[in-house]
Amino acid sequence: EDQVTQSPEALRLQEGESSSLNCSYTVSGLRGLFWYRQDPGKGPEFLFTLYSAGEEKEKERLKATLTKKESFLHITAPKPEDSATYLCAVQDYGGSQGNLIFGKGTKLSVKP
Amino acid sequence: DAGVTQSPTHLIKTRGQHVTLRCSPISGHKSVSWYQQVLGQGPQFIFQYYEKEERGRGNFPDRFSARQFPNYSSELNVNALLLGDSALYLCASTGPSAYEQYFGPGTRLTVT
Numbered sequence: 001e002d003q004v005t006q007s008p009e010a011l012r013l014q015e016g017e018s019s020s021l022n023c024s025y026t027v028s029g030l031r032g033l034f035w036y037r038q039d040p041g042k043g044p045e046f047l048f049t050l051y052s053a054g055e056e057k058e059k060e061r062l063k064a065t066l067t068k069k070e071s072f073l074h075i076t077a078p079k080p081e082d083s084a085t086y087l088c089a090v091q092d093y094g095g096s097q098g099n100l101i102f103g104k105g106t107k108l109s110v111k112p
Numbered sequence: 113d114a115g116v117t118q119s120p121t122h123l124i125k126t127r128g129q130h131v132t133l134r135c136s137p138i139s140g141h142k143s144v145s146w147y148q149q150v151l152g153q154g155p156q157f158i159f160q161y162y163e164k165e166e167r168g169r170g171n172f173p174d175r176f177s178a179r180q181f182p183n184y185s186s187e188l189n190v191n192a193l194l195l196g197d198s199a200l201y202l203c204a205s206t207g208p209s210a211y212e213q214y215f216g217p218g219t220r221l222t223v224t
Contacts, residue, residue, distance in 0.1 A: 004154075031211060032211045034212065034213075036215075041200075041218075041220070042217055042218070043116075043118075043202050043215035043216050043217045043218045044155070044202070044215045045215070046212055046213070046214055046215075049210075049211065049212050087154055087155075089154070089155075091211060095168065098143060098144075098145035098157070098159075098160025098161075098162070098167060098168050098204075098206065098213070099145070099157045099160060099168050099170065100145075100147075100155070100157065100204075100213060101157070102154030102155050102156070103154050104152070104153055104154050105154055
């Protein structure tokens with residue numbers, strides 16, 4: 001059964017304090033791994049897609065990396081506006097293209 | 113460009129009632145997926161439609177149904193509402209050449 005586990009559940013950082021969020025996954029065949037940002041009461045906002053181990057993508061203070069079993073979302077020198085829940089999702093070749101399997105998310109709080 | 117739109121924004125229903133949620137995808141996107149997100153959890157896949165045909169279905173009871181119209185908009189219907197159906201219902205659209213799903217703002221359904 002496909003599974004996605006994110007850790008930690010919650011993370012509190014001081015502004016400027018870099019850290020990483022983890023997403024470990026189990027799928028029979030990975031079509032893609034996706035990172036989203038979600039603000040309270042809003043829909044998830046697309047950040048990155050990673051397709052194969054060794055791939056990396058960057059956007060402002062965020063950098064996503066992928067191995068065969070997990071992905072990391074690195075946050076460099078975070079700012080209070082980076083506070084949100086970060087969701088990781090995978091798509092399995094065996095499932096329908098529309099079926100993303102999500103983890104529970106990591107709630108990030110960045111204090112000034 | 114307009115993103116994914118959903119209506120209504122909020123909805124309060126009574127147990128046993130029926131509800132219809134609506135979604136318009138990004139212009140040019142032909143695939144729509146529906147997700148349910150309960151508080152503190154990641155979104156859970158309900159349905160995917162592509163070119164008006166159902167392409168995938170998650171583990172939800174038959175009380176949940178959906179359809180897609182010729183203009184690629186979609187409706188999610190839920191019959192015989194239960195208290196446990198209270199959640200944020202998300203719609204996502206996918207373009208023809210990528211796997212990324214772009215989410216709408218969601219419809220917050222409260223069942224009393």
